[in-house]
Amino acid sequence: MTTPSLTKGEQRQRDLVRAAAEILREEGPGAVSHRKVAARASASLSATTYYFTGLDDLLGQAASLNFNGWIERAARVAAELENREPPTSMDDAVEIVLKSCLPSDAPLENHYLQLTAAAEYPAVRKVYDDNRSALDDAIGTVLAWMGSRLSARLVLAVVDGAAVEALSEGRDIRETARALVRELFVSMGEFAAD
Template sequence: MCSAVETTSDRREKASTAKGEARRQAIIDAAAAIIRESGPKEVTHRAVAQRAGCSLSATTYYFDGLDDLLHQAGLLNISLWAARAERVADAVEALEERPGLDERIEFLLRATLPEKGPYLGHYLQLISAGASAPVGSAYREGRQRLNAAISRIAESFSLRYSAEIIIAVVDGAVVTALSERRDVRETAAALVRALAETGRK
């Protein structure tokens, strides 16, 4: 007698109930938080179970292994960052008048940087994501949504630079500030100011 092999669709069916979906989401939330705080290497079934307040078996019940969980957690993280940028883009597009340069810079920083520090942990986990195929893949998948939001802001401010360049400038400024023990937001603001002053359409 052959035993049935559980498929991904079987697992999704398990999570289709409200209770099952809530538990599955709590597990993803826990894994995503661990990635943000400590990087993908710290995501284990045991660590996630402890963080989510669920049984160890629950962390394997809804996912096709740890890579699947890591991928879902990565998708959640990039969606959080994209949603933040989209909220800023909505606010910018709702303005009746174009703001001054200082305010435009602040909007761009709000869209590209975490709301609060410390920033070192955020950038360390971004770098470490490259060593985790499922997380790196998830971040690539969700990047277009983030880019689209930044592009909306750039268009509203008549900036000719792409979202990729704007994000790269901010990220580079942060790494410089962190490595030289400088203020992160001040350093990023200075480089974004230079970009804005030279990049008007």
């Protein structure tokens, strides 16, 4: 089945949302402005007000695009693993968890800074809250494939907590998350320590 071609207006609107999503990921919701989005999308400033009811509408659509990307990342990991045997080593299990929980296409510092800033922006916060269960489901699929009894919410909370700890203490986010997920697995008897 082929997808119908987008009209010029639909493509322009997608370009604006994509530009806003990039700014949101890179600099946080406070950096998203009509002027900055228009410049990033090589569009006129009036386009940002024509296609969206306001900045909250644009922010909400940008947040939705980003969050859907996070869900798709975890779902891709689950799909890649479908025909493989579950991991037998702690290191493999931890790497699979990190791959499903952490973005690889953006600096992690920016990812977590924009997440913590989201609380101040109702349009962004609502999208994140409304879509959280879909992200948990995608990560839960990965954990179930691994044979883990842990909930996706707990694992993601450990990964996110590790990121905040690393940011506040000037350490590497991935390494801190790796160490804490290992500790979680050991403490819950999920995998024998390597």
